[in-house]
Structures are given as C-alpha cells and as structure tokens.
Amino acid sequence: MNKEDLKSLLISQDFDVVCLGEDAKKHIDLKEIQATTRNVLSRYKLLGKDDYTGYTAIGLQYEDESNPLYDANGQLFFISPDGKVSQSRPIKLMTKINEVGSRFKPLIDYLSSSFRVSRGRLLKAAPGFRMSSHRDGHFCGTIHYPVFTNSQCRVEIDGRNYHLPADGRFYFINVDLPHSIANDSNEDRLHITFPVTPLSFDRWTENDISTFTPFLKQLNLSEEHYRDRLKC
Numbered sequence: 095m096n097k098e099d100l101k102s103l104l105i106s107q108d109f110d111v112v113c114l115g116e117d118a119k120k121h122i123d124l125k126e127i128q129a130t131t132r133n134v135l136s137r138y139k140l141l142g143k144d145d146y147t148g149y150t151a152i153g154l155q156y157e158d159e160s161n162p163l164y165d166a167n168g169q170l171f172f173i174s175p176d177g178k179v180s181q182s183r184p185i186k187l188m189t190k191i192n193e194v195g196s197r198f199k200p201l202i203d204y205l206s207s208s209f210r211v212s213r214g215r216l217l218k219a220a221p222g223f224r225m226s227s228h229r230d231g232h233f234c235g236t237i238h239y240p241v242f243t244n245s246q247c248r249v250e251i252d253g254r255n256y257h258l259p260a261d262g263r264f265y266f267i268n269v270d271l272p273h274s275i276a277n278d279s280n281e282d283r284l285h286i287t288f289p290v291t292p293l294s295f296d297r298w299t300e301n302d303i304s305t306f307t308p309f310l311k312q313l314n315l316s317e318e319h320y321r322d323r324l325k326c
C-alpha cells in the first residue's frame with residue numbers, strides 16, 4: 095500500500111471502496127488473525143456501540159489511561175442528515191496500543207508504514223444487524239480488515255452495495271459519503287477497522303490543506319495550528 099495513493103484518495107474523495115492490494119497477504123497471515131480474534135472473543139467482552147443493539151466493539155488503541163479497552167468505542171462526532179456536526183467529546187488520536195492491540199501488532203505494524211494508525215477497533219455486527227445510513231464527516235475514510243464475514247454481509251455506500259470478503263486484504267471505504275452496513279446472515283461479522291483522516295498524515299501541501307479545510311472546520315480545529323503541524 096502506497097501512502098501517496100491513500101492521501102490522494104482521501105483528498106479526491108473520488109471512490110466508494112478501494113481494495114488496498116495483495117501486498118498485505120505477504121506480511122499478515124489471515125488464519126493467525128482469525129485465531130487471535132477467536133481468542134480475544136473468548137477472553138474479552140465486546141461492548142455496545144452507538145446505542146445500537148447487535149453492534150459491539152473493543153478497542154485496539156486508546157488515549158484515556160482509565161479506559162484502555164473501550165476508549166475507542168464511542169463516536170467522536172456525528173453528522174446529521176442535514177449536515178449539522180455534533181461533537182460528542184474532544185478529538186483524540188488514540189495511538190497507544192492496549193493489550194488487545196498488542197495481539198494484533200502485525201496489522202498495526204503493517205499499516206504504520208503508510209499512515210498514523212489510530213483508534214483501531216474490533217467490531218462485531220450480529221446476525222440481522224442493520225445500521226442506519228449516516229456520514230462520518232468531511233474527508234473521513236475507514237480502513238477495514240474483514241476477519242469473519244460472508245456474502246450476506248454488505249456495506250452500502252451512497253446507495254451502492256458492496257461485500258468486503260475476508261481474503262487477507264485491506265479495504266478503504268469512503269465514509270464521507272452516506273453509508274451503512276447490514277448483516278443478513280446468521281453468523282457474526284467481525285472486522286478490524288482504522289479511521290483515516292487528514293490528521294493521519296504529515297506533510298500535506300498548502301493546496302491540500304485548503305482543500306480539506308471543511309474537515310478542520312467541522313471539528314472546530316484551528317486552521318493555523320494544523321497548517322503548521324500538517325506541513326512539518
């Protein structure tokens with residue numbers, strides 16, 4: 095996976111889902127990740143997320159020392175269908191790795207060569223789960239590593255349906271567009287996900303920064319502060 099490709103996809107917003115290629119298979123053994131996931135599920139409790147029934151999670155990373163396992167669970171902000179942004183809590187990057195994340199180090203290490211990996215989570219969508227359509231925010235993407243899934247699990251992006259297979263590859267989803275997921279099978283769907291935003295990269299050009307200003311504005315982040323930080 096090439097860092098510049100990820101950055102230009104994020105800035106162009108011209109995609110629904112992009113497979114990040116075969117290279118991951120050389121570095122990460124899907125069977126091992128599946129075994130680790132089974133082990134994590136047997137030792138740890140996944141907790142409810144976003145007030146949904148049938149959608150639970152545990153973090154791989156965190157910021158809050160008092161809540162290392164579930165700090166990454168909740169939403170950071172929410173965009174209503176009419177575009178209004180409500181921030182649930184202060185923006186944190188969540189780059190510290192907890193005891194669950196250390197079991198998934200091969201995934202985190204692999205991605206770390208391309209962007210600042212943060213807020214990794216293991217997400218479970220139970221049989222019959224359906225999420226309502228929403229947007230995560232301007233210039234937001236999510237990298238998915240499907241661990242257990244089947245053809246009746248779908249992600250809908252701007253009205254188009256996709257299935258992300260558990261084939262050892264990463265998939266990059268455009269969550270700036272309206273999206274939702276559905277599990278119409280009778281098995282759990284388990285994905286490991288990592289958000290990608292402009293804050294996931296350094297060294298943007300001045301031009302890029304003016305393009306993604308709406309991302310900074312939606313979070314009430316100081317443009318000047320980030321202009322200095324993102325260019326260094």
Ligand SMILES: [Fe+2]
Binds near residue numbers: 229269
């Ligand atoms: Fe989302």
